[in-house]
Structures are given as C-alpha cells and as structure tokens.
Amino acid sequence: MTEMWRERTHQVGWVLLPLRAFLAFVFMYGGISKIADNRFLDGSSPLSxxxxxxxxxxxxxxxxxxxxxxxxxxxxxxxxxxxxxxxxLGMLLGLFTRIAAIGGMGLALSLWLTVSWGAQPWFTSADLVYLFAFTPLLIAGAGGVLSADAWLAQRRAAQPGAAEDRTRRIVLAGGVAVAGAAILDGSALFRRSGHKTTTAAGGTAPTASPTSSAAASSSGSAAPGSSKAPSSKAPTGPVLTAAADVPVGGAQKVTNSNVADTVWVTQLQSGQFKALDATCPHQGCAVDFVSASEGFVCPCHQSHFDATGKVLSGPASSNLSPIAVVVDGKDIRST
Ligand code: FES
Incomplete structure (x- = not known):
C-alpha cells in the first residue's frame, strides 16, 4: 500500500487529480447555477x-x-x-484536458479583467488564482490518470485513422456550440427588453409636497418627519432629483458627479427621503436597488445591503455611505 502511494506521488496525473477534481466541481457548479438561477439571464434583475x-x-x-x-x-x-x-466536464472526465484548461484560463482571465479588476490588494482576486491553477493541466493534461484522453489514445493506437476522426469530431462539436450560441443570441434580440436604465422600485410615486419632510442620512440635516427643510440657511448642495420622482417604498437612481458617481435616493416611508452612495465598499461597483424588503445587491460579487444601506452579507464588509439630503421645495438636494 505504502509502495503504491509512493509510486503515485511520482506520477503527475495522480498529483494533479485533487486540483482537477476541484476545478471540475467549481466550473460545473458555476455553469449549472447560472442556468438554474433565472435572474442571471433576466436583464431586468440586478443579479443578471x-x-x-x-x-x-x-x-x-x-x-x-x-x-x-x-x-x-x-x-x-x-x-x-x-x-x-x-x-x-473536461476536467471531470479528463477529456480534451488541455483544451478545457485553455477554456478555463480564458474564462478566468475575462473575469479577472472585469468583475475582479478592482480587487484590493490585486493579488487577492480569486479569478487570478484560477487563471494560474489551470497551468499544470495545460502543461501536463490529465497525466493519463482516470482520463478519457488516455482511453482515446489507447483506442487510437489500436485503430489507425482514429486521430483524423477525433479532429473531425472536435470541429463538429465546436461548430454546434457556436451555432447554438448564435441561435440563442438571435432569439434574445427578439425578447422584449427588460433592461432598466433608471430604477424606481416598490411603489407609486408620491404626490410630492413642497412641505414634505426631509430625512437626512447624517446628523446635522433635517430630522425625519420635520415639516420643513432647515431654515437657518438655504441648502446649497446640488439638486439630486425631484421628490415626485422617488416612489414611496422605493428608490430612484441618480447620477450627479458633484456628489458621487451614482446615488440612490430612497423614500421607504412617505415623506422620508434618504440618499446613499451606490458605490459598493468592496470593489467599487454600483449597487442595485431590489425592493424595500430586499434592499440593495451588488451585481459584481453579490454583496447584500438592507434598504438603509447596512451590509447584510459580503464580501463587502462595511455599509453603503450615506449622503445628507434635504427637501428643498419640490426637489431633493444634497446638503
Ligand atoms: S464590488 Fe464586490 S461585492 Fe460589490
């Protein structure tokens, strides 16, 4: 037994087997969970x-x-x-292992350059680690252990001409995959667009009153429920939005570079306006508002915040930053 294990530690296929199994599980799980989660392909979902x-x-x-x-x-x-x-599947079966490794590296590279690009420090990005985790399998393949590649090689040796058949099968399978994707994409063009450019979720727009109260999100601003904006001095911050545009029980997305890249102005209760910087404290993506009960989610790594901006689950470890606002006539203005 000991002798057998000693031998196996010198065979690259056995040494790579745990890594292969892990990558097989992660990538199959990732692919299946994307298809199983109907929010992933729903353009109107913040998790899409x-x-x-x-x-x-x-x-x-x-x-x-x-x-x-x-x-x-x-x-x-x-x-x-x-x-x-x-x-x-390629990792699991040891089938076209090097091609599967190139595919995995391509996926990891594209994710690193997009959703993981802002990781701080940069070397903590999981996608960067996946990118390099495939390199031993690119170099050595499955190493002949529990591998369909090894089985095919044996068959090929026994049947001259099989290599040519295999190449034809690869080209055919690739063509079918590309054609399938093109058909699905074409069908997507005919789907009714569900994309929201500005989200105002969770209720009807209020009949905003010039005297409706301003709920400031930091001290020094108007207190929730007060009937007027502070009167000692006129608010001078930029107008974020019209109060009438913020639905009761919902939120309005606002872009105002003087305040933050993106701001969510909420009105969770009638007349109670607050504002939050949409910048996710994890790596800086803009969070999306789902509903008053479900709060905000970050589309990059799914950090979850309640509707007041309090972090519920990471990877973000801190709350969304509040922005002090006040009602000024019909407008919501930062202070
Ligand atoms: S940027 Fe990573 S969770 Fe928001």
Whole structure:
C-alpha cells in the first residue's frame, strides 16, 4: 500500500487529480447555477449578467470591448454558462484536458479583467488564482490518470485513422456550440427588453409636497418627519432629483458627479427621503436597488445591503455611505 502511494506521488496525473477534481466541481457548479438561477439571464434583475457588465464597464481595462456583451447579454450569459460546464466536464472526465484548461484560463482571465479588476490588494482576486491553477493541466493534461484522453489514445493506437476522426469530431462539436450560441443570441434580440436604465422600485410615486419632510442620512440635516427643510440657511448642495420622482417604498437612481458617481435616493416611508452612495465598499461597483424588503445587491460579487444601506452579507464588509439630503421645495438636494 505504502509502495503504491509512493509510486503515485511520482506520477503527475495522480498529483494533479485533487486540483482537477476541484476545478471540475467549481466550473460545473458555476455553469449549472447560472442556468438554474433565472435572474442571471433576466436583464431586468440586478443579479443578471447584464447588470454585472453594466456595473464594471467603467472600471474594467477592457470596458471598451464590453458593449456587445452588454447588448447581447442573454446570448453571452448562455455561452458563458455552457463554457463553464464544458470546462468542468473536461476536467471531470479528463477529456480534451488541455483544451478545457485553455477554456478555463480564458474564462478566468475575462473575469479577472472585469468583475475582479478592482480587487484590493490585486493579488487577492480569486479569478487570478484560477487563471494560474489551470497551468499544470495545460502543461501536463490529465497525466493519463482516470482520463478519457488516455482511453482515446489507447483506442487510437489500436485503430489507425482514429486521430483524423477525433479532429473531425472536435470541429463538429465546436461548430454546434457556436451555432447554438448564435441561435440563442438571435432569439434574445427578439425578447422584449427588460433592461432598466433608471430604477424606481416598490411603489407609486408620491404626490410630492413642497412641505414634505426631509430625512437626512447624517446628523446635522433635517430630522425625519420635520415639516420643513432647515431654515437657518438655504441648502446649497446640488439638486439630486425631484421628490415626485422617488416612489414611496422605493428608490430612484441618480447620477450627479458633484456628489458621487451614482446615488440612490430612497423614500421607504412617505415623506422620508434618504440618499446613499451606490458605490459598493468592496470593489467599487454600483449597487442595485431590489425592493424595500430586499434592499440593495451588488451585481459584481453579490454583496447584500438592507434598504438603509447596512451590509447584510459580503464580501463587502462595511455599509453603503450615506449622503445628507434635504427637501428643498419640490426637489431633493444634497446638503
Ligand atoms: S464590488 Fe464586490 S461585492 Fe460589490
């Protein structure tokens, strides 16, 4: 027994087996969970690939290339899930192992350059680790252990001409995969677009009153329920939005570079306005508002915050930053 294990530690296929099994599980799980989660392909969901791409376009060094991905996110989402499952299956079966390793490296590289690009410090990005975790399998393949590649090689040796058949099968399988993705993407073009450019979720817009109260999100601003903006001095901050545009029980997304890249103005109770910087404290993606009960989610790594901005689950470890606001006539203004 001891002798057998000593021998195996010198065989690269056995040494790589735990890594192969781990990568197979992770990539198959990743691909299946994307298809099983109907929010991933739903362009209106903050957890969709569309939302993720939109969130990282301005942060990524390849953001300029992401336009087609965002425009055809359904097709790319299906393609990505299928590619992850194919890589996982290749690792599991030891089938076309080097090709699967190249595919896994491509996926990890694309994720590193997009959703993981802002990781701090940079070497903590899991996608960067996956990128290099495939390199032994790229170099050595499955090493002939529990491997369909080894079985095919034996068959090929026994049947002259099998290599040519194998090449034909690879080309055919690749063509079918590309054609399938093209058909799915084409069908996506005919789907009714569910993308939201500005989200106002969770209720009807209020009949904003110039005298409605301002709930400031930091001390020094108007207290919740007060009937007027502080009167000692007129608010001078920029107008974020019209109060009438913020739905009761919902939130309004606002872009105002004087305050933050993106701001969510909420009105969880009638007349109670607050504002939050949408920048996720993890790596800087813009969070999306789901509902008053479900709060905010980050499309990049799914950090979850309640509707007041308090972090519920990571990887973010701190709350969304509040922005002090006040009602000024019909407007919501930062102070
Ligand atoms: S940027 Fe990573 S969870 Fe938000």
């Amino acid at each position: 690939i569309h939302a993720s791409v939109a969130a990282v376009r301005n942060l990524s060094p390849i953001g300029g290339l992401l336009g087609p991905v965002e425009a055809h996110s359904f097709g790319f989402g299906v393609l990505m899930a299928a590619a992850e499952m194919a890589v996982g």
